[in-house]
Amino acid sequence: MSATHEVLNQAPPLVGFSTADDPALLEALRRDGGGWGESEVRDLGARAGSAEVQDWARMAEEHSPVLHTHDRYGHRIDEVEYHPAYHQLMDVAVQSGQHAAAWSESRPGAHLVRAAKFYAFAQAEPGHGCPISMTYAAVPALRAEPELAAVYEPLLAARTYDFGLRPPLAKRGLIAGMSMTEKQGGSDVRANTTQAVPDGAGNYVLTGHKWFTSAPMSDVFLTLAHTEEGLTCFLVPRVLPDGSRNPLRLMRLKNKLGNRSNASAEIEYESAMAWRVGEPGRGVRTIVEMVNVTRLDCVIGSAAGMRAGLRQALHHAEHRRAFGAELVDQPLMRNVLADLAVESEAATTLAMRLATALDRAEAGDEGEAALRRLGLAVSKYWVCKRGSTHAAEALECLGGNGYVEESGMPRLYREAPLLSIWEGSGNVAALDVLRALSRESGALEAFLAEVDTAAGADARLDAAVDRLRGLLPQLADPERAQLLARRLAEQMTLVLQGSLLVRYSHPAVADAFCASRLDGDWGHAFGTLPPGTDTGPILERARPKDAR
Numbered sequence: 001m002s003a004t005h006e007v008l009n010q011a012p013p014l015v016g017f018s019t020a021d022d023p024a025l026l027e028a029l030r031r032d033g034g035g036w037g038e039s040e041v042r043d044l045g046a047r048a049g050s051a052e053v054q055d056w057a058r059m060a061e062e063h064s065p066v067l068h069t070h071d072r073y074g075h076r077i078d079e080v081e082y083h084p085a086y087h088q089l090m091d092v093a094v095q096s097g098q099h100a101a102a103w104s105e106s107r108p109g110a111h112l113v114r115a116a117k118f119y120a121f122a123q124a125e126p127g128h129g130c131p132i133s134m135t136y137a138a139v140p141a142l143r144a145e146p147e148l149a150a151v152y153e154p155l156l157a158a159r160t161y162d163f164g165l166r167p168p169l170a171k172r173g174l175i176a177g178m179s180m181t182e183k184q185g186g187s188d189v190r191a192n193t194t195q196a197v198p199d200g201a202g203n204y205v206l207t208g209h210k211w212f213t214s215a216p217m218s219d220v221f222l223t224l225a226h227t228e229e230g231l232t233c234f235l236v237p238r239v240l241p242d243g244s245r246n247p248l249r250l251m252r253l254k255n256k257l258g259n260r261s262n263a264s265a266e267i268e269y270e271s272a273m274a275w276r277v278g279e280p281g282r283g284v285r286t287i288v289e290m291v292n293v294t295r296l297d298c299v300i301g302s303a304a305g306m307r308a309g310l311r312q313a314l315h316h317a318e319h320r321r322a323f324g325a326e327l328v329d330q331p332l333m334r335n336v337l338a339d340l341a342v343e344s345e346a347a348t349t350l351a352m353r354l355a356t357a358l359d360r361a362e363a364g365d366e367g368e369a370a371l372r373r374l375g376l377a378v379s380k381y382w383v384c385k386r387g388s389t390h391a392a393e394a395l396e397c398l399g400g401n402g403y404v405e406e407s408g409m410p411r412l413y414r415e416a417p418l419l420s421i422w423e424g425s426g427n428v429a430a431l432d433v434l435r436a437l438s439r440e441s442g443a444l445e446a447f448l449a450e451v452d453t454a455a456g457a458d459a460r461l462d463a464a465v466d467r468l469r470g471l472l473p474q475l476a477d478p479e480r481a482q483l484l485a486r487r488l489a490e491q492m493t494l495v496l497q498g499s500l501l502v503r504y505s506h507p508a509v510a511d512a513f514c515a516s517r518l519d520g521d522w523g524h525a526f527g528t529l530p531p532g533t534d535t536g537p538i539l540e541r542a543r544p545k546d547a548r
Helices: 023-031 035-048 051-062 084-095 110-122 129-142 146-157 283-318 331-362 366-397 409-421 426-439 443-452 459-476 478-504 507-518 535-542
Strands: 066-070 076-081 176-179 195-198 204-214 220-227 230-237 248-253 264-277
Touching: 023 035, 023 110, 023 331, 023 478, 035 110, 051 084, 066 248, 076 248, 084 129, 110 129, 110 283, 110 331, 129 146, 129 176, 129 204, 129 220, 129 283, 176 204, 204 220, 204 230, 220 264, 220 283, 230 283, 283 331, 283 366, 283 409, 283 535, 331 366, 331 478, 331 507, 331 535, 366 409, 366 426, 366 443, 366 478, 426 443, 426 478, 443 459, 443 478, 459 478, 459 507, 478 507, 507 535
Parallel strands: 176 220, 195 220
Antiparallel strands: 066 076, 195 204, 204 264, 220 230, 230 264, 248 264
């Protein structure tokens, strides 16, 4: 081969690393009672960074699920066929307890350890995380009907991935889905038109259309439908106890921007059998707990995407030369990379703190429950929205190499907007912040108490908290409150992140965050940290050490 085909100045493949090689992640585990799970998280992180799992991720997305409505003889089957790589990813996720296993774990820090695992493995391939997250979130909603929970929760928590259409109670482990959105309503679930009628035997019959049903081959689904009493929550099995198919008709699969390894379907309930969950007419209240848990995973997933993009950008910069020096040593590139690293660490630290709040709330701490409610609302808005911007800048660090599919960066970029949309896009999330402030007793007090734990440690943080407090009285006017909702959610998230970083992170990370995000010494794009920022410790902390 001629010398013109010699490959020069290209980064080697990024393989053989650990997604758990992350100081912010490991420090949170040790700090908040999850140290007992560190070895499992490390093992899973090494698995996620292996060539084998990276190949699974690539194949699962390249070979998207295929819907088969009928078999060769014309019988209606409504089945989705997945590439084997998808099932391999699901198997690892379930075996490692990323689904509902934390709910059956009695040790303190169970939800934090689970969050760390979800964060580590989502960096390999995020699409399979959707059914894993829904299975995790189904348990607290299902507990509104103790008799159903007693039967199904052990199977949802079982560490066995048992794929296939069989009666749920005949399987060794279950996956749960959710089916809420309708084409006329979007996030306004109260506009749903699906009807539920008692069948006289203690069950209900559902008729209606659902616009988005993710992971339609799940074993059971939580859904909403109207009864005489009002909107009510139901559990719908994919296969009935006698082995026959419940008439959930898969009309088509969505042709999505990202999340391609995971199927999302439009479905019709044609007199589908269902069991009521919770009180009749209180379906929204029943399902809220599931929504809050999936929002936690939206934040974790966004943080995972940021970490994955940062790792790729750092790896490329450390192996690429331009203008006579390695990219990572060029001052402007160091500023960009450090800025991405600060954003990533702020997201990770906050995500793990919210998982800890769930642990403490489950143990009966009302203050932590209130912090979790409001903290999730603001974080769902801001952290998830930052994911897309972060992915775009990380991709750009690779230049044209990042724009080609083989780099994996386009997959990351396509995935990022989903987490800002799922469980309520920007306006819905921002308005939920107002709802939490007005309806959740003690939420604001718990939030400010958490932020004030760092009072006096950094004058820029103190000033930002004062500005936030000055904004709060304006919320008394409902119209003005709506106009301020996005700004409020952003500022609340930033002061919470700043408080956490000042207390727990490396001083260089906390200083860069407070100077840029809180004190305004920053531009409108990444790479505009103030001159004099100590980028060395920031980049060393973020560098993918195992891959160098």
